[in-house]
Amino acid sequence: MKFWKLAVVAAALSASALAGAQEIKARFGTSLPDSHPQTLGARKFAELVEAKTKGHIKITVYSAGQLGSDMQMQAALQGGTQEFTAPSTATLAGLVKEFGVIGLPFSFASEQEADAVLDGPFGKKLLAQLPARGLVGLAFWENGFRNVTNSKRPIVRAEDIAGLKVRTMQNNLYIDMFGGLGANAVPMAVTELFTALESRAVDAQENPYTVVYAQKFYDVQKYLSTTGHAYDALTLLVSRKFWDRLSAPDQKAVQDAALEATAYERQTSRELNARLRGELTRLGMQINDVSPQERARMREKLQPVIAKYTAGAGEEAAKEFFAAIEQARKH
Numbered sequence: 001m002k003f004w005k006l007a008v009v010a011a012a013l014s015a016s017a018l019a020g021a022q023e024i025k026a027r028f029g030t031s032l033p034d035s036h037p038q039t040l041g042a043r044k045f046a047e048l049v050e051a052k053t054k055g056h057i058k059i060t061v062y063s064a065g066q067l068g069s070d071m072q073m074q075a076a077l078q079g080g081t082q083e084f085t086a087p088s089t090a091t092l093a094g095l096v097k098e099f100g101v102i103g104l105p106f107s108f109a110s111e112q113e114a115d116a117v118l119d120g121p122f123g124k125k126l127l128a129q130l131p132a133r134g135l136v137g138l139a140f141w142e143n144g145f146r147n148v149t150n151s152k153r154p155i156v157r158a159e160d161i162a163g164l165k166v167r168t169m170q171n172n173l174y175i176d177m178f179g180g181l182g183a184n185a186v187p188m189a190v191t192e193l194f195t196a197l198e199s200r201a202v203d204a205q206e207n208p209y210t211v212v213y214a215q216k217f218y219d220v221q222k223y224l225s226t227t228g229h230a231y232d233a234l235t236l237l238v239s240r241k242f243w244d245r246l247s248a249p250d251q252k253a254v255q256d257a258a259l260e261a262t263a264y265e266r267q268t269s270r271e272l273n274a275r276l277r278g279e280l281t282r283l284g285m286q287i288n289d290v291s292p293q294e295r296a297r298m299r300e301k302l303q304p305v306i307a308k309y310t311a312g313a314g315e316e317a318a319k320e321f322f323a324a325i326e327q328a329r330k331h
């Protein structure tokens with residue numbers, strides 16, 4: 001009798017231990033190849049999560065759009081069929097309009113300013129809006145300052161953009177931004193972009209050095225002009241359906257890993273940006289600096305677009321966004 005009692009207790013204990021130790025598998029999809037900080041950050045994050053959970057949570061990274069475009073992956077997270085991704089805040093703006101302020105042209109003056117705004121109360125308030133949309137935002141990563149590349153001519157003056165067929169992200173602000181500079185904006189997923197540039201379906205695109213390099217745009221684009229027209233952040237997202245199933249210690253481990261991976265991703269992005277200009281020149285691109293006066297002229301031309309999207313993101317969010325930038329500038 002005693003023996004049977006003991007056997008039942010032992011069986012129950014080992015069953016619960018098994019449940020606790022059960023391996024949790026998750027997928028992290030990125031839209032860019034392995035050499036871009038988005039995917040390097042994803043791999044570092046996966047490594048950290050596995051270490052912090054002692055192998056309990058295993059994340060496999062699928063890079064370069066293997067799981068779909070940014071918009072498709074974002075929707076898959078909402079539906080609970082994929083666990084992690086890190087799209088541009090421009091992609092998220094389709095879901096939560098307040099995210100749109102990040103891409104407002106010529107807002108940030110430096111990466112450090114962006115860090116202060118995104119890591120501060122303003123960024124936290126943005127992330128707090130995601131759970132209601134089936135997503136949990138763990139941190140902001142860096143894509144960086146965006147520059148125009150094209151196959152036709154250097155952009156020296158604001159007017160040089162006019163008439164170019166420019167691929168933009170699938171985001172109304174970016175479509176109107178390039179429309180406002182006289183270009184024909186052609187929205188499409190980044191995963192289709194190389195072919196579109198190669199076949200000359202579009203003349204131009206706009207992205208930071210890191211994307212130009214990782215996507216090998218130097219093979220199909222001659223000119224890179226440092227327009228620096230917008231700063232772009234990525235949001236490290238997890239599916240809420242997945243998140244809610246994690247235990248509190250697992251959630252903490254994932255959140256801690258996100259913080260560490262954020263420092264790594266931003267540092268990698270900045271180190272790469274600093275050396276890729278030389279590398280892209282070596283690979284045959286002609287790089288020209290756009291003067292501060294021409295940037296100011298571009299900003300002037302974009303005033304109606306800035307006004308439209310400042311209002312579109314909501315008065316309160318826009319006010320808080322600009323106040324947070326002012327605050328960051330004082331420090």
Ligand code: PAF
Nearest residue numbers: 031070087088143169190
């Ligand atoms: O151009 C884009 O689509 C974006 O910069 C990025 C980060 C490559 C994809 O989200």
